[in-house]
Amino acid sequence: MADWVRIASVSSDPDRAEDVQKSARWLVQALRRTGFPRAEVWQTDGLPAVYGCWPSNDPGAPVLLVYSHHDVHAVEPSEWRITEPFSPLLREGRLHGRGASDAKGQVMSHLWALRRHLGQRTAPAVTVKYLIEGEEEIGSVHLADLLSAHAGDLSADVVMVSDSMFWSLDEPTVCAMVRGSVTASLTVRGAERDLHSGAVSGAAGNAAVELCRLVDLLSDDSGRVTLPGFYDAVAEASPQVRAGVATLPFHLTDWQAETGAFDAPGEAGFSVPERLWTRPSVEVARLTAGRTDAPALGLIPADAEADLLFRLVPEQRADQVADQLRAWLIEHERPGFTYDLEVSPTISDPYRTPPGHPALAALTRAVSHAYGTPARHIGNGGAAPAAQLARACDAPVLFFGTGLPGDRWHGPDERVEIRALGLGVAALARFLGELPSAAPPSR
CATH class of the missing domain: 3.40.630.10 (Zn peptidases)
Structure with a gap:
């Protein structure tokens, strides 16, 4: 290997x-x-x-x-x-x-x-x-x-x-659901070229500021995504699933040490494992603006770009979320800027293994045998x-x-x-x- x-x-x-x-x-x-x-x-x-x-x-x-x-x-x-x-x-x-x-x-x-x-x-x-x-x-x-x-x-x-992934080396688990994904690139332009701030600061649009405004609007103070209709198709986790997730040992400090995260912000009302497996989310994977190969030298960037990543859960559909994103952007556009949204063609739907399928039961028995103790079902936060x-x-x-x-x-x-x-x-x-x-x- x-x-x-x-x-x-x-x-x-x-x-x-x-x-x-x-x-x-x-x-x-x-x-x-x-x-x-x-x-x-x-x-x-x-x-x-x-x-x-x-x-x-x-x-x-x-x-x-x-x-x-x-x-x-x-x-x-x-x-x-x-x-x-x-x-x-x-x-x-x-x-x-x-x-x-x-x-x-x-x-x-x-x-x-x-x-x-x-x-x-x-x-x-x-x-x-x-x-x-x-x-x-x-x-x-x-x-x-x-x-x-x-x-x-x-x-x-x-x-x-x-x-x-496994949950841990000591707790046997079987993944029975993965989230889907929609990735998109959003570009904002506020001028034909980079502008000298000494000449236009306070009077010209700043593409980086406008992009940051939009990124901030993608989620609210409770950690929920703001796309219209985004949660309409979200299937709430059953009480059995939530109870099963709650029984998994989770310690925030251990999770932070393993992942390198400083904290665990997210949608209010849900535990970290629930957010990872049963709730949708939005992330900014990349944010760029201005000169990256030289000092900014007081320039106002003409354009700024963000790569967005939405994680989806059953019963959301990736193509519908992509349409919701397009509609959301139109609603929030402002004069003085142009906007370009490119949704990746490789979007993917979420998937849940049929709960009663005998092959899932066989895999659960096999993992339980390997660990020497019964395995529980979890999800996978990725796609x-x-x-x-x-x-x-x-x-x-x-x-x-x-x-x-x-x-x-x-x-x-x-x-x-x-x-x-x-x-x-x-x-x-x-x-x-x-x-x-x-x-x-x-x-």
């Missing part, structure tokens, strides 16, 4: 495109060494995905499709302290390096679990398929094309998204293309990942707990054995 982490498969950096290709080839070889009779690189108009298929000897066995990604988030090497981003280091039970947890470690846990499951077998108890894409960190821009072009190869009875996969494959989606909140995904000194990988291997191996009776093939 360390050799894979050494490959700098940063999908957002065009200069790393060959590294993403190299990462795909590395994974294909790992699949073949494991025993997959079919393992290949699927090229796209962008960056490559990897496909693997190992049929069961039982023609009536169900089909499991595992989805994850082999590309990694961008790095700023100067911010890394423990090791360089692509020089993996094992220290005190953790492997440090970009992608060690998100998501190369998660993919490897599946391979190791499959090897354990095989034992004396010549083939797995279920037909196992892998789709490991190379563009997740840039919005899965060609995933829809892959799902359409390879619909036959990707048919499945159960899909498992392996890009999520995944679960709804897209569910529609394309016409199959329920499960979630299983070996990440932890303190793994520093997308940040410096990313790491994975070796013990988490071990728990993942134990749970997944058990799950593969239970799936044939829990998910009879529907095709």
Whole structure:
């Protein structure tokens, strides 16, 4: 696995495109060494995905499709302290390096679990398929094309998204819901060019000030998003879900230490876990204005830009939220400025695993067995293309990942707990054995 982490498969950096290709080839070889009779690189108009298929000897066995990604988030090497981003280091039970947890470690846990499951077998108890894409960190821009072009190869009875987290190493949990997302770029312009403040200050519009006004208006004093109609479709968590979340051990100081957050502001009336899993939110991912390559020198910036990120919960729809954002902006525009809103085409809907599906019960039993104590259901605060996969494959989606909140995904000194990988291997191996009776093939 360390050799894979050494490959700098940063999908957002065009200069790393060959590294993403190299990462795909590395994974294909790992699949073949494991025993997959079919393992290949699927090229796209962008960056490559990897496909693997190992049929069961039982023609009536169900089909499991595992989805994850082999590309990694961008790095700023100067911010890394423990090791360089692509020089993996094992220290005190953790492997440090970009992608060690998100998501190369998660993919490897599946391979190791499959090897354990095989034992004396010549083939797995279920037909196992892998789709490991190379563009997740840039919005899965060609995933829809892959799902359409390879619909036959990707048919499945159960899909498992392996890009999520445990709650902790000591509390067994199973993710049963992920939030959706809408990302958008908002640009405000107040002049044809940057202006000298000595000549026009107090009389000319400032794009940065106007953008900050809009950002401030996106949420109210109680932490609620202000888009008209935004909460109309929000499904309130059931009393059972809220009670289950309330029983999870949560200590704010521990959570702050793990995540690096200074505090936990958010929607009033909900606990931090409830906000993470059952409530929608809005964030500003980036805010830019003025000269960044030289001193401002008293200039008033002509334009300013913000990248916005909305997290959605069932039963919200990403396309409706995008329309609500457009309507909200029109309502708040002012004379003297121009506004440009670009919504990313890779928006995603939230998804909840069908609560009574036997495959979810089988996964819950497997995680409980690995931990030695009953597992509870939680959500995932991030987003995944679960709804897209569910529609394309016409199959329920499960979630299983070996990440932890303190793994520093997308940040410096990313790491994975070796013990988490071990728990993942134990749970997944058990799950593969239970799936044939829990998910009879529907095709």
